[in-house]
Structures are given as structure tokens and as C-alpha cells.
Amino acid sequence: MHCPFCRHPDSRVVDSREAEDGAAIRRRRSCPECGRRFTTVETASLSVLKRSGATEPFSRAKVVAGVRKACSGRPVGEDALAVLAQQVEETIRATGAAEVAAHEVGLAILPPLRDLDEVAYMRFASVYRAFDSLADFEAEILALRADQVLDEAAEAAFADASAVARFGGAHDPAPPPVHASFAAP
Ligand SMILES: [Zn+2]
Numbered sequence: 781m782h783c784p785f786c787r788h789p790d791s792r793v794v795d796s797r798e799a800e801d802g803a804a805i806r807r808r809r810s811c812p813e814c815g816r817r818f819t820t821v822e823t824a825s826l827s828v829l830k831r832s833g834a835t836e837p838f839s840r841a842k843v844v845a846g847v848r849k850a851c852s853g854r855p856v857g858e859d860a861l862a863v864l865a866q867q868v869e870e871t872i873r874a875t876g877a878a879e880v881a882a883h884e885v886g887l888a889i890l891p892p893l894r895d896l897d898e899v900a901y902m903r904f905a906s907v908y909r910a911f912d913s914l915a916d917f918e919a920e921i922l923a924l925r926a927d928q929v930l931d932e933a934a935e936a937a938f939a940d941a942s943a944v945a946r947f948g949g950a951h952d953p954a955p956p957p958v959h960a961s962f963a964a965p
Pocket residue numbers: 783784785786787788811812813814815816
């Protein structure tokens with residue numbers, strides 16, 4: 781690989797280390813001509829096949845850009861978007877395919893976005909799945925509600941189990957007084 785500073789056609793690897801949990805290799809290189817150092821990142825190639833038939837390298841930045849629009853005005857920070865893009869990439873790489881269709885990237889975005897922010901999820905899903913009627917929104921909201929009921933049931937079951945240990949919360953009646961009698965020695 782040539783030097784990005786002086787275009788010298790060769791460079792020397794001075795350090796290699798795994799990055800991104802083994803999904804990438806980061807190499808520190810040194811140019812024997814100008815002596816400057818630079819870093820290269822090596823990952824398995826992953827292409828996205830667009831509807832036009834063109835392919836382009838998978839880009840987390842593009843995932844973030846697409847999701848950021850749906851998150852406009854929502855309490856979702858850049859860190860959360862970066863984590864989501866990483867999850868999307870991991871999901872796609874886990875399939876082992878070197879090339880995925882653009883709509884598969886969209887599909888991989890939906891579950892983590894739903895966990896992140898339901899309003900952003902609805903916005904993204906409405907565009908991505910081309911909702912064209914209120915009935916589509918209703919069906920999606922019903923599906924979200926059904927999942928919420930399950931989540932709440934699971935939380936309630938957990939709360940019941942932990943209530944024994946907590947012994948009374950803000951809205952619980954005061955525990956009955958405990959009468960203890962001690963026998964005098
Ligand atoms: Zn150089």
C-alpha cells in the first residue's frame with residue numbers, strides 16, 4: 781500500500797492489532813521514504829447491492845445518517861446511533877454474506893431501532909416499509925402494544941418476586957406492627 785503522504789509505493793507494518801472485537805485488523809505503517817506513519821484498517825469486504833443494481837461498501841455512517849433523520853427531535857444521542865450501526869453491521873456480517881441487498885440493511889435496522897425509540901422506529905418503518913394507510917400504522921402500533929404487554933407482564937412477574945425482599949414501596953400500606961414478647965429470664 782502506498783504512502784498517503786508522499787505516494788511512495790511501499791510501506792512497512794510496525795504494529796498490528798485486532799479491533800472491533802476481531803472484526804477488523806488495525807495496522808500501524810511507516811513509510812521508508814518520508815518516515816511518516818499512518819494506520820490502515822482491514823475488514824472483510826461487505827457490499828450493499830442497491831435497487832439500481834449498483835453496489836457500494838457497507839457504511840455505518842450511512843446507517844447512522846438514515847436513522848438520525850427518523851430520530852429528529854427524539855432523545856437519541858450520537859453514541860446510541862453509533863451502537864445501533866454497529867449492531868446492524870454485526871447482524872449482517874453474522875449472515876456470512878459478502879454482499880447484501882439494501883433492503884436487508886433496512887430490515888436489520890428495525891429491531892435495534894425499536895428497542896431504542898418507538899417513535900423513531902415508527903417513522904423509519906413507515907418510510908422503509910412504505911406504509912400507505914392509517915391501517916398500516918394501526919397494525920404496527922398494535923404489534924408494538926402487544927410486545928409491551930408481554931414486557932410488562934415479565935416485569936410484573938419480576939417485581940412480584942423482588943417485592944418480598946423490598947418489603948414495601950411508596951404505595952404499599954405500612955407493614956403491620958410487630959408484637960414481640962420476650963420472656964424475662
Ligand atoms: Zn511517505
